[in-house]
Structures are given as C-alpha cells and as structure tokens.
Amino acid sequence: MVVSIRDVAETAGVSVGTVSNVLNRPETVSAESAERVLKAIDELGYVRNDAARKLRGGVSTTVGFVVLNGQNPFFNDVVRGAEDEASRHGIAILYGNTDEDSSRERMYLDLFEEQQVRGVLISPYGDILPRLERLRSRGIPAVLVDRFGGTSRFSSVSVDSVAGGRMAVEHLIETGRRRIAFVGGPMDMRQVTDRLAGARVATDNALDAVELEVIATTAMTVAEGVAAGTRVLARPRRDWPDAMFAANDLIALGLLQSLVVGGRMLVPDEIALIGFDDISFAAAAAVPITSIGQPSGMIGRTALRILLEESDDAELIPRQTVFQPELVVRRSTATA
Structure with a gap:
C-alpha cells in the first residue's frame, strides 16, 4: 500500500497544506506541527513521490x-x-x-x-x-x-569471483610461487570474501605446500595497496611473500608502486603480482599486471x-x- 500525503495529514491531525509546507517550506510551520508531521511520516513510511x-x-x-x-x-x-x-x-x-x-x-x-x-x-x-x-x-x-x-x-x-580467486592463485602456483599474500578488504564485502575463498581452494588443492597469508585493507584503492606493500617491505626480507594476489586492480597498482626499492622494481623477479578486474590501467602499468578479467x-x-x-x-x-x-x-x- 502506497502512503499518501493525505494519510500523513490525518495521522498528524493537520491539514494537507501543512504537510506540504513541512516538506517544501518548513520555515513557515510551527515547531509543534512540524514535529507531529515528521513523526507521522516516520510511522507510516511515507516517501515523497515527485x-x-x-x-x-x-x-x-x-x-x-x-x-x-x-x-x-x-x-x-x-x-x-x-x-x-x-x-x-x-x-x-x-x-x-x-x-x-x-x-x-x-x-x-x-x-x-x-x-x-x-x-x-x-x-x-x-x-x-x-x-x-x-x-x-x-x-x-x-x-x-x-x-x-x-x-x-x-x-x-x-x-564467479570464487572461480576467479582460484584461477589467480593456481596461476601463481604454476609459476613457482609458494608464499602467497592475499591483499584486500574490507572483509564484509562479498566480492572480497569470494575471491579469498577461491584463493584458499587453490592452496588447499595444491600438490606442494603453499602458504596463504591475508593482508587486510580498509578499502579497494590504490592508496591502500601502497600502504599494504609498504608494510610488507618493512619486514625482514626472509618474511616477504613471493607473490601477491590483490582483490582488485587498484590495489594491485598501489602494490606495484610500493614494490620499488632503491630504484629497482621487485616485480616480477622477487614478487609476482596479480590483480582482479582487468582494467585498462593494469595493462598500461610500468610492469603490465596480470589480472582476472570480467566482461x-x-x-x-x-x-x-x-x-x-x-x-x-x-x-x-x-x-x-x-x-x-x-x-x-x-x-x-x-x-x-
């Protein structure tokens, strides 16, 4: 049932004109009348139907x-x-x-x-x-x-983001990587959790032992990718992953920016990098980024x-x- 402005007026005990003024010219209505109208709007779930x-x-x-x-x-x-x-x-x-x-x-x-x-x-x-x-x-x-x-x-x-996540990590394993970091977040985004789930399927199915670390981000942005990469490089070299799977290409681009040490790019010689979405910037990056494409x-x-x-x-x-x-x-x- 669609609630009308007349229903609001009757519930609030005011005229239709008063309800209209509250919606369009609230400065012309007394505080008491406006409060009654707004309470009625909230109770009835009225939405203006312009x-x-x-x-x-x-x-x-x-x-x-x-x-x-x-x-x-x-x-x-x-x-x-x-x-x-x-x-x-x-x-x-x-x-x-x-x-x-x-x-x-x-x-x-x-x-x-x-x-x-x-x-x-x-x-x-x-x-x-x-x-x-x-x-x-x-x-x-x-x-x-x-x-x-x-x-x-x-x-x-x-x-199918689960299939995409599995595909990404299977590719990293095929290239010889065994210490893989998944970088993405927030974790209440279905796209992120599905891609991580797929990554875990790939590591669970691997014939060799493969480590999968999760590096959480607060957003799917280039800046968050840069920050995540910087945190990784702050570790002792022996604790670096040898591959990173970014939950989207923007994070991958940020990771790529961070993975430059002393003017030397660590990708792909020391750390492989794969993203998700296959946006145009991935192909145009300083090191073209492998990605999982979506139509x-x-x-x-x-x-x-x-x-x-x-x-x-x-x-x-x-x-x-x-x-x-x-x-x-x-x-x-x-x-x-």
Missing part, C-alpha cells in the same frame, strides 16, 4: 544505478554497458557512487525511491536485501550487479535488460546470471 506526481500514472524513463566505487574504472565500464543498453529503450540512468559507505548507499536508495525510478541496479555494500524488499513493495524492482544474490528473491548479474560491459547490459523485463512483469521469477572470469597473463607474473 516523479509519480509528474508522470500522472505514466511509466518512468529513469533507472537508478548505485555502485560501490566510482573511482574504479571497472564500475565505469559496467555503467557504460548499462547506458548503452538503456539508450536503446529510451531510458536515462541516474548514477550514484557510495564509495563503500552504507550511509551514502541508503541516501541514494531513498532518493531513487522518492523519484519513483523504473528500477534500481545496485552493487551493494553489506546486507541490502531488506531495503530492496521495501523498494519492490513500492513497485520498484532491483537487480544486484557484480554480486551473486545468494537468494532467489532478487535477480543478480555477476562474475564489465556485458554485465551492465545484461543487468539493465533484466531490470526492464522485471519492471514490465512483476511476476517474473528472479534469475541469477553468472559469467565466468578470464585469466589475462602479463609480465607481472613471469616465472621466477
């Missing part, structure tokens, strides 16, 4: 897209794929970057709900399913992007297509689309 008021029953031509990290070229490519597909259907995409911040994620979802977008694509941070249920109850479908839903409640489009544009196009289908038919059964990753070998993992 877009619906404009459309007068029409179909929205906008879709919301919430991504984890707008600085990561991988997400830029995913959004571009969604935009290419959206343009074929006369749809515009409203874009929001959470920067791995749950409060910003909530802000964008509230905004898209208020605007009554046709649907929401989201690369979520943490457990977002209850919030997406609320959106769906208001007629706004959602599709998870770059994360397997792990549920039949929502459609998702992702890459970023296809992920965006597929997610947008599914979202539009579900917005047209709410009875469609949610589907889980999982692409397979690809190992892209470059100089950073040359055989030791």
Whole structure:
C-alpha cells in the first residue's frame, strides 16, 4: 500500500497544506506541527513521490544505478554497458557512487525511491536485501550487479569471483610461487570474501605446500595497496611473500608502486603480482599486471535488460546470471 500525503495529514491531525509546507517550506510551520508531521511520516513510511506526481500514472524513463566505487574504472565500464543498453529503450540512468559507505548507499536508495525510478541496479555494500524488499513493495524492482544474490528473491548479474580467486592463485602456483599474500578488504564485502575463498581452494588443492597469508585493507584503492606493500617491505626480507594476489586492480597498482626499492622494481623477479578486474590501467602499468578479467560491459547490459523485463512483469521469477572470469597473463607474473 502506497502512503499518501493525505494519510500523513490525518495521522498528524493537520491539514494537507501543512504537510506540504513541512516538506517544501518548513520555515513557515510551527515547531509543534512540524514535529507531529515528521513523526507521522516516520510511522507510516511515507516517501515523497515527485516523479509519480509528474508522470500522472505514466511509466518512468529513469533507472537508478548505485555502485560501490566510482573511482574504479571497472564500475565505469559496467555503467557504460548499462547506458548503452538503456539508450536503446529510451531510458536515462541516474548514477550514484557510495564509495563503500552504507550511509551514502541508503541516501541514494531513498532518493531513487522518492523519484519513483523504473528500477534500481545496485552493487551493494553489506546486507541490502531488506531495503530492496521495501523498494519492490513500492513497485520498484532491483537487480544486484557484480554480486551473486545468494537468494532467489532478487535477480543478480555477476562474475564467479570464487572461480576467479582460484584461477589467480593456481596461476601463481604454476609459476613457482609458494608464499602467497592475499591483499584486500574490507572483509564484509562479498566480492572480497569470494575471491579469498577461491584463493584458499587453490592452496588447499595444491600438490606442494603453499602458504596463504591475508593482508587486510580498509578499502579497494590504490592508496591502500601502497600502504599494504609498504608494510610488507618493512619486514625482514626472509618474511616477504613471493607473490601477491590483490582483490582488485587498484590495489594491485598501489602494490606495484610500493614494490620499488632503491630504484629497482621487485616485480616480477622477487614478487609476482596479480590483480582482479582487468582494467585498462593494469595493462598500461610500468610492469603490465596480470589480472582476472570480467566482461564489465556485458554485465551492465545484461543487468539493465533484466531490470526492464522485471519492471514490465512483476511476476517474473528472479534469475541469477553468472559469467565466468578470464585469466589475462602479463609480465607481472613471469616465472621466477
């Protein structure tokens, strides 16, 4: 049931005009009346429906897209794929970057709900399913992007990150590395934990003894990669890993920056390096970085297509689309 401004007015015991003033011109309303209206809004879960008021029953031509990290070229490519597909259907995409911040994620979802977008694509941070249920109850479908839903409640489009993590570490083992560090975080991000899980599968299945160390980061950024690499180099040389698997290419680029000692690059002669996402900067780095590739544009196009289908038919059964990753070998993992 959609709560109207009239419902809020009745609950608060004020006129519809007073509710409107609280929402649009709060300075014209007494503190007591404003408090009653805001309490009613909170109790009823009322959301301003500006877009619906404009459309007068029409179909929205906008879709919301919430991504984890707008600085990561991988997400830029995913959004571009969604935009290419959206343009074929006369749809515009409203874009929001959470920067791995749950409060910003909530802000964008509230905004898209208020605007009554046709649907929401989201690369979520943490457990977002209850919030997406609320959106769906208001007629706004959602599709998870770059994360397997792990549920039949929502459609998702992702890459098998567990397989990608296994593939990365198997490659490092094949090149002769036996002391491997996984660098990434935060650990409440599903993408990170899946890639780590895959790395552990590879080490468990190895014929020789392989050590897997976890070096946690607070974010998936170049700066965090630099900091992690600096911490490793501060150890005695005998305690260095002989390979690093970065949870994404931005961390790998930061690690590469840090692994320069006395003007000499330690990669790949002493430490092999592999990333994840295969962004363009990985190939263009001072030492081209081996990476696990994802079909970023296809992920965006597929997610947008599914979202539009579900917005047209709410009875469609949610589907889980999982692409397979690809190992892209470059100089950073040359055989030791």
